[in-house]
Amino acid sequence: MPSVVPSMPPHEAGVLADPAARSPLAASGLGDRISRLLLTYTPLGRLVRGVARLRSSVHFKLLAAFLLVALLVAVMGAISLEIMSRMSAQSDAMHRAHERVTSAGEAQHALAMQMNYTAMALILRDEATIGKILKENNRLNTMLAEIEDAAPPEERGIIQRIRAAQGDVMATVADVANLVRDGKIDQAMELQLASGYPLFQQVENLVEQVVRLEERNMAQQREATARANRHAFYLMGGLVVASLLLALFLGFVTSWTFILPVRHAQRFLARVAKGDFSTTVNVDNRDEFGELAAQMNKMSAELNRLYEEQRTVARQLEGLNAQLARASQAKSEFLANMSHELRTPMNAILGFTEMILDNIYGEVPPALRGPIEDVRTCGQQLLRLINDVLDLSKIEAGRMELSLTDYSVPEVVETARTSLRSLAEEKGLLFTAEVAPDFPVAHGDGKRITQCLTNLVGNALKFTKQGQVTITARLEGNEVVYSVSDTGIGIPADQLDHIFAEFRQVDASISREFGGTGLGLSITKTFVELHGGRIWVESEPGRGSTFSFAVPLRVAEAREAA
Amino acid sequence: MRQKKILLVEDNEFNRKIVRDLLARQPYDLLEAHDGEAGVMAARRDKPDVIVMDVQLPKLSGLDATRAIRAEPETAKIPIIVVTSFALSGDDKKAMAAGASAYLAKPYSPRQLLNTIRRMAGDA
Numbered sequence: 207m208p209s210v211v212p213s214m215p216p217h218e219a220g221v222l223a224d225p226a227a228r229s230p231l232a233a234s235g236l237g238d239r240i241s242r243l244l245l246t247y248t249p250l251g252r253l254v255r256g257v258a259r260l261r262s263s264v265h266f267k268l269l270a271a272f273l274l275v276a277l278l279v280a281v282m283g284a285i286s287l288e289i290m291s292r293m294s295a296q297s298d299a300m301h302r303a304h305e306r307v308t309s310a311g312e313a314q315h316a317l318a319m320q321m322n323y324t325a326m327a328l329i330l331r332d333e334a335t336i337g338k339i340l341k342e343n344n345r346l347n348t349m350l351a352e353i354e355d356a357a358p359p360e361e362r363g364i365i366q367r368i369r370a371a372q373g374d375v376m377a378t379v380a381d382v383a384n385l386v387r388d389g390k391i392d393q394a395m396e397l398q399l400a401s402g403y404p405l406f407q408q409v410e411n412l413v414e415q416v417v418r419l420e421e422r423n424m425a426q427q428r429e430a431t432a433r434a435n436r437h438a439f440y441l442m443g444g445l446v447v448a449s450l451l452l453a454l455f456l457g458f459v460t461s462w463t464f465i466l467p468v469r470h471a472q473r474f475l476a477r478v479a480k481g482d483f484s485t486t487v488n489v490d491n492r493d494e495f496g497e498l499a500a501q502m503n504k505m506s507a508e509l510n511r512l513y514e515e516q517r518t519v520a521r522q523l524e525g526l527n528a529q530l531a532r533a534s535q536a537k538s539e540f541l542a543n544m545s546h547e548l549r550t551p552m553n554a555i556l557g558f559t560e561m562i563l564d565n566i567y568g569e570v571p572p573a574l575r576g577p578i579e580d581v582r583t584c585g586q587q588l589l590r591l592i593n594d595v596l597d598l599s600k601i602e603a604g605r606m607e608l609s610l611t612d613y614s615v616p617e618v619v620e621t622a623r624t625s626l627r628s629l630a631e632e633k634g635l636l637f638t639a640e641v642a643p644d645f646p647v648a649h650g651d652g653k654r655i656t657q658c659l660t661n662l663v664g665n666a667l668k669f670t671k672q673g674q675v676t677i678t679a680r681l682e683g684n685e686v687v688y689s690v691s692d693t694g695i696g697i698p699a700d701q702l703d704h705i706f707a708e709f710r711q712v713d714a715s716i717s718r719e720f721g722g723t724g725l726g727l728s729i730t731k732t733f734v735e736l737h738g739g740r741i742w743v744e745s746e747p748g749r750g751s752t753f754s755f756a757v758p759l760r761v762a763e764a765r766e767a768a
Numbered sequence: 769m770r771q772k773k774i775l776l777v778e779d780n781e782f783n784r785k786i787v788r789d790l791l792a793r794q795p796y797d798l799l800e801a802h803d804g805e806a807g808v809m810a811a812r813r814d815k816p817d818v819i820v821m822d823v824q825l826p827k828l829s830g831l832d833a834t835r836a837i838r839a840e841p842e843t844a845k846i847p848i849i850v851v852t853s854f855a856l857s858g859d860d861k862k863a864m865a866a867g868a869s870a871y872l873a874k875p876y877s878p879r880q881l882l883n884t885i886r887r888m889a890g891d892a
Contacts, residue, residue, distance in 0.1 A: 546824065549853045553875035554782035558789075561878050566789060589875060609861065 245462065254462045258490040264464065267493065271460040278449050285445060289438040296431045303424040306353050310417040313349035316342045317413055321406050324379055327386055328395055336383045343376055346413075353416060361419050368412045375409055378402040467495035474502060483510035534602060548592045556585045583628075590664075593657075594725040601732050608736050610761055613652025615645040615679050615686055622659040623677060629667050636674035637667075645679065648686055649760040654733045655688075661726040662690040662753045670694035673750070681759065685739070689754040696747035705743060706731040730755070737761050772889050775799045775816035777807030777833065778851075779825055787820065790878045796885070804828025808836045811843045818888045820881070823852040823863070831866040838867035847888035851876060 245251040257267065320342040327335040347369075354365045378401050385394035467489035474487035483506055489499045559582045562570060570578065600606045619641045630637035648655075659677065666675045673693025680687055697705060706727050734741045739757035774796045778784050784800055791798050799814055801807040804825040811819060819837065823830035830850060837843045850868035852859050860871045870884050 546853050549874055550780050550783065550824075553853065554780070554786060556875045557783070557786040557878050561786065561789060564879060566793075566878075 241458070241462065244458070250458065250462075254459055254466065255490045257459055257463045258466065258495075259492055261492045264493045264495065267460060267463065271456045274456055275449075275453050278452055282445050282449055286442060289441060292434060293438060296427075296434045300424075300427050300431050302356070303420070303427040306356070307417070307420045307424050309349045309352045310413070310420040313346050313353070314410075314413050314417055316346040316349060317406070317410055320346065320375075320379075321410075324382065324398065324402065324406075327383065328391065328398060331386050331389075331391065333387075336386070339379055339383070343372070343379075346372065350416075353420065358419075361416060364412055364415050364419070368409055368416070371405060371409045371412060375402065375405040378405055463491070464495065467491045467499060471495075471499065471502060474506070478506060478509065481513075483513045537599075537602075539599075539603070544595070546596075549589070549596075552585065552589050552592065556582065556589065559585060591725075594729055597729050597732075598725055601729065606732065606736065608651040608654060608733075608761070610650060611652060612647050612649050613655070615648050616641045616643055618652060618656045618659060619677055619679050619688075621656050622663050625660060626663050626667060629664075630675060633667065633671070635667065635670055635672070637676075638674065639677040641677075641679040642681075646681065646759065650737050650757060651733070651761075655737070655757065658730040658733050658755060659688055659690070661730045662688075662755075665726060666690050666692035666694060666751070666753070670750070682756070684759050685756040686759050687754055687756045689752055691750065691752040693750040696749055696751050697743065697745040698747050699745075702743060702745065706741065771795050771797045772817040772891075773797045773799055773814060774885060774889075775801065775807065775810055775814065775819045777801045777804065777810075777819065777825065777830065778822045779803060780822075783822070786878055787881070790882055791885075794882070796889070802826075804830060804833035807833045811837050811846065812840065815843065816846060818885055819846055819848045820885065821848050821850050821868075823850060823859075831862060834863075834866045834868055849881075849884055849888060851881075 245254060260267065320339055323335050323339040323342060327339060350365050350368060354362060357365060378397065382394045382398050382402055385391070385397060470487050470489050474485060477485045486503045486506060487499045489495055491499070559578060561567065562578055563575070563582065597606070619639050623637065623639045627637060663675065663677060670692040671694070675693075676689075676691045678689045678691075731741050734755045734757060737757040738761060739755055741753070741755040743751060743753045745751035772795070774787075774791060776784060776787050776798060778787070778800070779802050788798060788800075799810055799816060801810045805827045807819070807821065807825070807830075808828065810816070821830045821834055825833065828836070830852075834848050834850060837846065837848065847869040848867065849870045849872060850863040850866070851872045851874055852863065853874040859873070863871045869888060872881060872884060
């Protein structure tokens with residue numbers, strides 16, 4: 207008897223063998239392995255759990271992570287704008303420094319030209335050249351003014367000294383010019399050499415100083431610009447790297463905040479799917495995932511409760527089943543004993559009847575022969591019932607076995623026909639059998655096959671008031687198909703399915719009219735199935751029925767043991 | 769010529785009477801035993817020509833009694849007709865395995881029993 211409840215719940219085996227159930231982190235793939243190391247050996251694990259524990263929705267957490275990244279991008283943008291403006295300022299300063307160097311150069315050039323024109327005036331002695339001296343003087347002043355605007359104090363001092371000296375120069379030049387106009391060239395030349403030229407040289411020295419200062423300033427500016435460029439490069443690079451790291455970090459933390467509970471749930475569901483209802487899923491999340499886990503735990507608890515309930519019921523059923531089996535066994539044994547006890551007197555009844563009819567006790571008076579034959583017929587009928595009950599008890603106890611030998615199909619058909627011929631004659635039915643005389647030798651339990659056929663023929667005769675009953679046996683492939691057709695009352699279509707169940711007749715009034723226990727078909731079906739065959743019926747109420755069964759021509763020996 | 773002896777081992781009086789009546793006008797002497805042990809003793813003492821052995825017997829079952837009779841050299845050759853009231857598939861094999869010479873299922877036809885006895889006694 208198969209037990210209703212397995213001795214071990216199915217979930218206790220195989221869970222550990224399932225890789226998905228081992229750990230929420232356990233999964234193949236390099237990325238996963240790296241993540242596992244990070245979560246196990248760095249504070250990231252604690253951080254992930256911390257984020258999971260935050261009492262806010264997944265929506266909010268994702269939004270916060272994206273906002274942080276967006277913020278970082280905004281900061282990066284602002285910083286790069288700042289850097290760009292600083293670079294632009296540097297470039298402006300550079301440009302200005304360059305302009306000032308140019309101006310200083312021009313100032314130098316103007317001074318040189320001024321000296322040159324002064325010398326030329328001494329030779330050419332014309333107003334045009336003297337005018338050019340003034341023009342160059344103006345140019346020098348303009349250049350100096352341009353430089354002076356943004357000059358450092360030291361340089362400004364030099365420029366003032368240039369102006370002062372240039373004032374002296376111009377005063378001398380004016381004197382020289384007047385002397386030239388007056389034609390006093392020698393005096394003019396003398397004045398020029400004595401005071402004009404040294405003053406020129408003084409101014410020239412000073413202008414030279416300004417030029418050098420401006421050039422130094424520009425060099426410094428160039429260096430500052432290069433520094434600023436480097437600085438900007440490092441700052442931007444650092445920002446890019448930092449943003450990448452932060453984005454990765456945020457991505458890692460948020461994704462694992464959600465992956466961990468999903469993995470937990472996966473493992474949990476795998477266990478539940480294997481029938482382990484005692485398991486729970488524990489996640490740190492206090493968001494939708496936490497909610498989900500709580501619901502799953504509720505589900506698991508409910509499943510566990512139902513499982514326990516079912517186990518309790520199953521145990522009760524098992525106990526009941528065992529009780530029923532014992533009762534059934536007792537019943538079977540009782541029936542077997544009863545059959546045996548019934549058959550002993552039956553032997554005497556049938557034996558004495560036969561001997562009386564065989565005139566062992568002297569000639570039977572003709573008037574008694576009829577009633578005594580009736581006693582014999584009824585005795586045989588009673589014996590068949592007893593046999594059925596015995597067979598049923600054997601079947602129920604699971605002790606029905608076939609006795610396999612070679613048998614002749616025509617003989618089986620003939621035996622069934624002979625044993626019931628008198629009944630058919632009494633009812634005035636046409637009773638025929640069709641079987642090929644050269645039927646191949648069959649292998650099986652010939653007695654049981656005969657019993658099956660006799661049962662079917664007995665039923666057919668019983669339920670047929672007029673017309674005919676025909677037995678046929680034919681070979682179809684490797685099967686012997688026995689059929690019994692009648693022109694009897696037939697069976698309603700809705701009854702065909704359970705006609706082979708025990709104690710079954712179409713309705714109670716049938717047994718009152720036709721008699722019978724309803725055991726015959728059930729027993730016949732069992733014998734046919736023990737042979738590895740099948741039984742079926744085709745019927746039309748009012749027109750008749752055809753019961754057929756097919757068994758292998760040669761039943762395999764292995765079936766005997768089954 | 770001495771009449772052949774038939775030993776009937778059977779516990780039921782009516783079934784004994786059937787055989788008694790059946791053999792009354794036949795040229796056989798009928799010996800009766802009521803249980804398996806008595807059957808084995810009677811076989812040893814009287815050396816019957818044929819034994820009719822019921823299977824369901826008190827004290828010693830018919831199959832055990834058959835084996836006991838087969839085990840003794842003096843009685844080993846006596847033909848034994850085993851009669852059972854179970855008539856189950858396999859009973860005939862069990863009877864033959866125990867040493868039966870023939871097998872009859874209850875309820876048997878007296879005519880059939882007489883034929884079998886005659887055959888076993890070498891009279892048929």
